[in-house]
Amino acid sequence: xxxxxxxxxxxxxxxxxxxxxxxxxxxxxxxxxxxxxxxxxxxxxxxxxxxxxxxxxxxxxxxxxxxxxxxxxxxxxxxxxxxxxxxxxxxxxxxxxxxxxxxxxxxxxxxxxxxxxxxxxxxxxxxxxxxxxxxxxxxxxxxxxxxxxxxxxxxxxxxxxxxxxxxxxxxxxxxxxxxxxxxxxxxxxxxxxxxxxxxxxxxxxxxxxxxxxxxxxxxxxxxxxxxxxxxxxxxxxxxxxxxxxxxxxxxxxxxxxxxxxxx
Amino acid sequence: xxxxxxxxxxxxxxxxxxxxxxxxxxxxxxxxxxxxxxxxxxxxxxxxxxxxxxxxxxxxxxxxxxxxxxxxxxxxxxxxxxxxxxxxxxxxxxxxxxxxxxxxxxxxxxxxxxxxxxxxxxxxxxxxxxxxxxxxxxxxxxxxxxxxxxxxxxxxxxxxxxxxxxxxxxxxxxxxxxxxxxxxxxxxxxxxxxxxxxxxxxxxxxxxxxxxxxxxxxxxxxxxxxxxxxxxxxxxxxxxxxxxxxxxxxxxxxxxxxxxxx
Numbered sequence: 001x002x003x004x005x006x007x008x009x010x011x012x013x014x015x016x017x018x019x020x021x022x023x024x025x026x027x028x029x030x031x032x033x034x035x036x037x038x039x040x041x042x043x044x045x046x047x048x049x050x051x052x053x054x055x056x057x058x059x060x061x062x063x064x065x066x067x068x069x070x071x072x073x074x075x076x077x078x079x080x081x082x083x084x085x086x087x088x089x090x091x092x093x094x095x096x097x098x099x100x101x102x103x104x105x106x107x108x109x110x111x112x113x114x115x116x117x118x119x120x121x122x123x124x125x126x127x128x129x130x131x132x133x134x135x136x137x138x139x140x141x142x143x144x145x146x147x148x149x150x151x152x153x154x155x156x157x158x159x160x161x162x163x164x165x166x167x168x169x170x171x172x173x174x175x176x177x178x179x180x181x182x183x184x185x186x187x188x189x190x191x192x193x194x195x196x197x198x199x200x201x202x203x204x205x206x207x208x209x210x211x212x213x214x215x216x217x218x219x220x221x222x223x224x225x226x227x228x229x230x231x232x233x234x235x236x237x238x239x240x241x242x243x244x245x246x247x248x249x250x251x252x253x254x255x256x257x258x259x260x261x262x263x
Numbered sequence: 264x265x266x267x268x269x270x271x272x273x274x275x276x277x278x279x280x281x282x283x284x285x286x287x288x289x290x291x292x293x294x295x296x297x298x299x300x301x302x303x304x305x306x307x308x309x310x311x312x313x314x315x316x317x318x319x320x321x322x323x324x325x326x327x328x329x330x331x332x333x334x335x336x337x338x339x340x341x342x343x344x345x346x347x348x349x350x351x352x353x354x355x356x357x358x359x360x361x362x363x364x365x366x367x368x369x370x371x372x373x374x375x376x377x378x379x380x381x382x383x384x385x386x387x388x389x390x391x392x393x394x395x396x397x398x399x400x401x402x403x404x405x406x407x408x409x410x411x412x413x414x415x416x417x418x419x420x421x422x423x424x425x426x427x428x429x430x431x432x433x434x435x436x437x438x439x440x441x442x443x444x445x446x447x448x449x450x451x452x453x454x455x456x457x458x459x460x461x462x463x464x465x466x467x468x469x470x471x472x473x474x475x476x477x478x479x480x481x482x483x484x485x486x487x488x489x490x491x492x493x494x495x496x497x498x499x500x501x502x503x504x505x506x507x508x509x510x511x512x513x514x515x516x517x518x519x520x521x522x523x524x525x
Contacts, residue, residue, distance in 0.1 A: 076424045083417045087292040088471045095413050
């Protein structure tokens with residue numbers, strides 16, 4: 001977080017994003033350094049996906065700047081693919097749209113456990129399989145910055161833990177920065193360097209432990225979240241113990257943040 | 264020895280079917296069937312305007328289809344109404360306007376039946392030349408942009424992040440469909456054009472594990488439908504356009520009897 005912005009892969013400088021007369025984001029500033037894992041958390045409608053879109057250049061900010069490192073190679077893992085099942089496409093063919101490097105394709109397919117799926121048709125994959133294929137695809141671009149929008153959607157708890165482990169290992173192997181949006185606070189916090197807690201503006205940011213104690217964080221996510229972090233801290237010592245897991249969605253019931261309207 | 268008019272009809276139909284295969288596949292993949300229908304309906308207006316301005320009807324249709332595609336893209340930028348509603352409005356407005364114009368031009372002996380259901384059997388050597396010139400042009404463009412088109416069709420957002428010019432590709436595809444609609448009007452008429460695009464592609468889907476196989480399969484099935492339809496038309500003295508569509512539908516129905524390959 002404190003890295004000087006000239007070394008950053010990408011940074012946001014006082015970024016604002018306004019759509020259909022609604023201020024989705026205001027005064028957002030942060031930077032992602034090489035090898036840094038930044039996790040974006042926040043309630044529904046907090047502007048997480050909007051912020052990701054600004055970072056990857058899918059949208060231009062209505063205020064402020066988003067300077068990127070020159071010719072920054074992005075690997076983007078979307079929440080889901082919107083393809084029509086009438087399009088016949090094998091997993092291998094899908095991956096070859098990202099790279100022509102067959103060795104890399106073989107390597108990362110084995111690395112992420114999808115080697116056995118290469119001949120499968122894309123629309124036949126389960127949620128967890130598709131997420132791993134999408135991650136493989138993003139990695140095949142040899143990214144300097146890996147951007148993941150809710151990478152564990154439709155993945156069971158064990159699969160989630162595995163996916164986060166893959167992400168942090170890939171960061172070490174590729175030396176890339178990572179920006180991810182996540183709801184799985186208790187799982188993700190162990191694998192992240194910086195947490196940004198977003199609700200139309202940056203409520204708080206920093207190392208996971210300090211964010212978890214921040215009053216705005218507690219106000220945003222309520223008591224339930226504090227219990228979550230207690231579980232998280234516990235996990236930190238006993239990584240395999242996934243019992244007593246708290247359903248992430250429960251945060252929203254406790255969320256009351258005056259002056260915030262959800263779109 | 265088959266008579267010359269039948270040979271010309273077969274060659275014209277086959278030319279259109281060849282290019283309708285890959286383009287029809289994109290129409291299916293991108294759910295643009297209704298868009299094709301709208302272009303087709305507007306083609307009647309193009310013909311009427313062509314007669315009015317005394318330019319070749321095929322050229323008039325190509326121009327009017329392209330104009331319609333641009334209007335549609337412009338309308339899509341407002342997000343109050345769904346695409347299907349916009350297409351419905353455009354489709355029937357242009358069809359109605361075309362019919363009114365055709366009515367006003369009654370003294371020029373406009374062949375409404377032929378426009379609505381095709382007049383493949385009157386194909387001239389000039390028509391053949393135009394059909395093959397346009398078909399080859401469309402196939403070359405598709406060949407050159409194939410990978411980007413497949414990527415953008417799979418997921419526009421992902422393609423856009425990785426630098427694929429998705430909006431330009433969308434316009435390109437609409438333009439190509441407009442061209443083929445103009446060609447296909449001669450074969451099956453404005454009311455049946457969409458079937459020539461989507462039925463062979465839909466039939467081919469069942470037996471395809473890659474986009475290329477589906478596209479080539481759709482072309483072959485289209486040619487078979489044209490040949491079969493002309494056969495029916497010749498021996499039963501049935502109208503050619505609807506016979507071709509029925510032949511395509513028969514292929515689709517027969518395909519259902521075979522196990523899926525995917």
